Amino acid sequence: MRVSEKLQKNLDSAEKSKATFSFEFFVPKTSQGVQNLYDRMDRMYQTRPQFIDITWNAGGKLSQLSTDLVSTAQSVLGLETCMHLTCTNMPVELIDDALAKAYESGCQNILALRGDPPVTTGEWKQCEGGFAYAKDLVKYIRETYGDHFDIGVAGYPEGHPEEEATPQLIDFLKEKVDAGANFIITQMFYDADIFIDWCRQLREVGIDVPIIPGIMPITTYAAFLRRANWCQIHIPDEFQAALDPVKEDDQAVREVGTKLLAAMCQKLLDSGYVTHLHMYTMNLEKASLMILDRLGLLAEEEDIFRDEVVPMPWRKSLHPQRKNESVRPIFWQRRPYSYVARTSEWSADEFPNGRFGDSSSPAFGDLDLLGSSLIRQSPQRALELWATPKTITDISNLVIGYLQGKIKCLPWCDVALNHEVDSIMPELLDLNKHQIVTLNSQPRVNGIDSSDSVFGWGPKNGYVFQKEYLEFLLPKSKLSQFIDLIGNGTSLTYFAVDAADKLYSNHPDDTAANAVTWGIFPGREVLQPTIVEKVSFLAWKEEFFHILEEWRLILSQDGHNDSATLLDTLTSDYALVNIVDNDFVTPGDRIHDHLKSLY
Structure with a gap:
């Protein structure tokens, strides 16, 4: 099922007051890492996420692994899956191949991104025969596959590393939506007020698709600072004040970080702009589940066994x-x-x-x-x-x-x-x-x-x-x-x-x-x-x-x-x-x- 349809179905349900969530995973570099990830995805399936998404690695073995992970998640694990697809180093023939494999596996959701610059050059350049902007990729997917795919795009509440948070950046986002995007997943952030104000601006310019906040758990103090600096996002004073005293204790950082992020997420849900949370797992499970548990979003055991939730005694394939x-x-x-x-x-x-x-x-x-x-x-x-x-x-x-x-x-x-x-x-x-x-x-x-x-x-x-x-x-x-x-x-x-x-x-x-x-x-x-x-x-x-x-x-x-x-x-x-x-x-x-x- 398409992501936007799943979100709407939840809004129309008797439990519409209860937020939903999803998980993001990246492609491991080793075969053992892939097996460990399958095991983790299988365990996290029990929490009933609306979908998962798999990041894209352009070129070579890792791009093949991206499509393999999508196919296995759909076919074996029965997880609704969204596949990232970028413009980086991707001529049209490779994009066509990736889309065809997603289509054949039953995947109905694509997150269309321009992509980061290659690590080897540090500078983003359009590849020959490829696309320069995410809006072009969105338009191409829509023209090629009609309405088969739900298409998500990235949103940047605090600006992009190459572009400050200006009205022009919101205009660029509207162009992606107008080209055919169905939902927005945002970059990580820690300032709920900035995010809520950004959502207000989106609605004012006519962007009415679902806005899904990307939530990055806080696991260690060093990783918290590194990611915030890399994404150039604002750290609220209360985050710094709460984390600084325990920064040498990883367990305490995780516990304090869980409280901070759970409070931030609740503020987002209360704003009326958000009904769904997207967890950046970094291929780990505990930190994300701690936040969801504190929010009361994890399914109780008796809620799991309801009409058609477990259709067969074995995992039903989505292929x-x-x-x-x-x-x-x-x-x-x-x-x-x-x-x-x-x-x-x-x-x-x-x-x-x-x-x-x-x-x-x-x-x-x-x-x-x-x-x-x-x-x-x-x-x-x-x-x-x-x-x-x-x-x-x-x-x-x-x-x-x-x-x-x-x-x-x-x-x-x-x-x-x-x-x-x-x-x-x-x-x-x-x-x-x-x-x-x-x-x-x-x-x-x-x-x-x-x-x-x-x-x-x-x-x-x-x-x-x-x-x-x-x-x-x-x-x-x-x-x-x-x-x-x-x-x-x-x-x-x-x-x-x-x-x-x-x-x-x-x-x-x-x-x-x-x-x-x-x-x-x-x-x-x-x-x-x-x-x-x-x-x-x-x-x-x-x-x-x-x-x-x-x-x-x-x-x-x-x-x-x-x-x-x-x-x-x-x-x-x-x-x-x-x-x-x-x-x-x-x-x-x-x-x-x-x-x-x-x-």
Whole structure:
């Protein structure tokens, strides 16, 4: 959705008295920085920002990263995204390429900027075949894409480094709006009175689009002064008086800065010119969230689960190709990035779309669609997170650490656990303590309200259901005993496969999909968004054993040969197993009861 439409929707809502907010992120310079940023964006999603924006780095690898970040934020994280686009070093063909990629990803918002001078020259010059002013870029986007994009432009309440705050500067801003801009995001500032007076001047000259103040948190005293001086903005006396006495104490500076900025933001909101705050995060989260929390703008947990706020038990993509996606295999529950990448080439009608999904859908995309690595951590970070396991007990202990929240990710789990598994936590811990390494799971749920804070999803006044599910590694030497234990004709169904593709199953029809999550809602068909089925399980098996191989290579290249040998053993001597308890009504944990017999 376009930014201006989201802002208007909030004004028209019952909560129109409550301000909204957004976050800005910049492009990291390293692959590990990108992964850390995705993790941070994912956490900050829970605060329900109206949108995020991604800065633009003209030319080379970083400009590619800008469009990649936009696409991932839209497609995987389900975050409404605004992409910066500048005139700096950008001939029209590069602008066209960036806009096309934004359009294809479902991004509907562009912040059109002239851009800063290149660091190498310190002087801004129009590049050959490019634009000289932001208004020209705005006009070009509007002429090329019509009304598809909402276009934002920059505003400077205290002037631009190359232009003082004069009526002429306001005229330049009006030219950008007249060229087709839909909203204004301002440079950082600390003087609320200057900003409010500037807003008054904008309205007097007929600029009536939303004005969004850019809020820069105060994290350290040195950074506070450096940014204020660089942007040439006025520091109010009360800011200086409050910060000077604590300037050597970073924690105290952050706390005092939070109080000052929260008071400033409240003054902006009370002025009547502002309904939305744009937080310059500097790719950090705590300082921005402290300000929003002090203002009372962070959603209470019970407010998050409302009609259509959580449409599916997995994160809904905003990519236009995936807008009707209604079913996902449970195997990628904690690896949404790779699932979206491996299905990115599917057309809209090739996504599973039947009641139980369509197991005859095209094969999942090749693993090379995921880039150079399936493990989303750098080798150094992988060693820091997971050390050098030498025994299966070490692997089990890593999983236990993940279950207990001490480790935020595993090689095969990109995202942290939520509270869904709390009800089966003792059983999961017991299995891992006995060297049955669990990889994915969900508990049995029988008709919980769809607004439940842990299991709820979908429209209000509905009921959700889950079959208990467990995925784990089992020594192949115990497969025969496992198969005899489970048998046929029970409520338990399973698939087991090794790295050599030898498959075992007791499914009565292993070509059919087994719904393991579903919901009943007023006036709707049964929604069954999570399934287990053979085709996707075999695709996941391929990915899982490739992950083990990548992890092995990281360890062997660093000289940890015992650890590398352990991962070779996992690949050669273990099978990947999933099991579903199709009895979601009768109390008890039949999966755990059966597996205990293998200890």
